[in-house]
Amino acid sequence: MSRVAAFLFALISGVAAVSAAETPTYTHEIEQWRAARVARLTAPDGWLSLIGLEWLREGTNRVGSATDNDIVLKAGPAHLGTVTLAADGATSIALAKDSGATVDGKPVAEAALVDDMHAAAGATPTTVRFGSASFFVIDRDGRKALRVKDADAEARRDFAGIDYFPIDASWRIEAAWVPFVPEHDLEIGTAIGTIDKVKVPGKAVFQRDGHTFELLPYQEEPGGELFFVIADQTSGKETYGAARFLYAALPAAGVAKPGRLVLDFNKAYNPPCAFTPFATCPLAPPENRLDIAVTAGEKKYAGGHH
DSSP, X not given: OOHHHHHHHHHHHTOOOOOGGGHHHHHHHHHHHHHHHHHHHTSTTSGGGEEEEEEOOSEEEEEESSTTSSXXXXXXXXXXXXXXXXXXXXXXXXXXXXXXXXXXXXXXSEEEOOOTTTSOTTOXXXXXXXXXXXXXXXXXXXXXXXXXXXXXXXXXXXXXXXXXXXXXXXXXXXXXXXXXXXXXXXXXXXXXXXXXXXXXXXXXXXXXXXXXXXXXXXESSTTOOEEEEEBOTTBTTTBOSSOEEEEEOOOTXXXXXXXXXXXXXXXXXXXXXXXXXXXXXXXXXXXXXXXXXXXXXXXXXXXXXX
């Protein structure tokens, strides 16, 4: 047995599921996690508040709820104003005189719009608000769009709740962390047909039902949690077909050194695209499509649009 194989065997074989004695505490932990997840999802500005994803064309885009606009919103004044997309990607807005809208809470006539990819670290993109609705600009592979939200959205009002597999402590798995030096490149498709290129700092290796599996994560921001976009044999059946998401804390030894991390599949959850057609979600790459039924975490959303 090679040194690497011996290392993996030692890590994996030493892994034990949460013991029966820990189950009541563990169950409570998962129930709290679920409650917090639903609270975020159903918040006034949560994913259920989305009512539009409107792609901008270069030049001037007239925006409002009237049908004579270039971009017709589902909420707000008939003529909100114009959003201009410059050739260099800069975006700005000129509000109509009587729109009643604000930009970042201020009643200004014109303003630059900083999108979600260019906002300062920890800051939010420039938000245009009008009544119960608002929008900000998103940048997806160089394409710009208005992400429109409304606290009174139908999807939020009619939220059907989330269905789950039963909490099963055996799906809280301690995996071996194998770092990549240098990091590997991975291409991930998205729901809008683009390809995201991400850096993969390593792989999580675990055993289930006598078989060994591997998952590749990336970090959405430097030093952040490991983010897994996964699919399995339940995908498209009991669970959402495109993917489920799962986060894991960095190994105690850090991403650059071998170690262990916890993959808690009871916290596998639906991407925003399971709830709304106006999100731009990553799809599970072939490398993260597990040949096993992960019967833990969130099931397919009963009120889903598809």
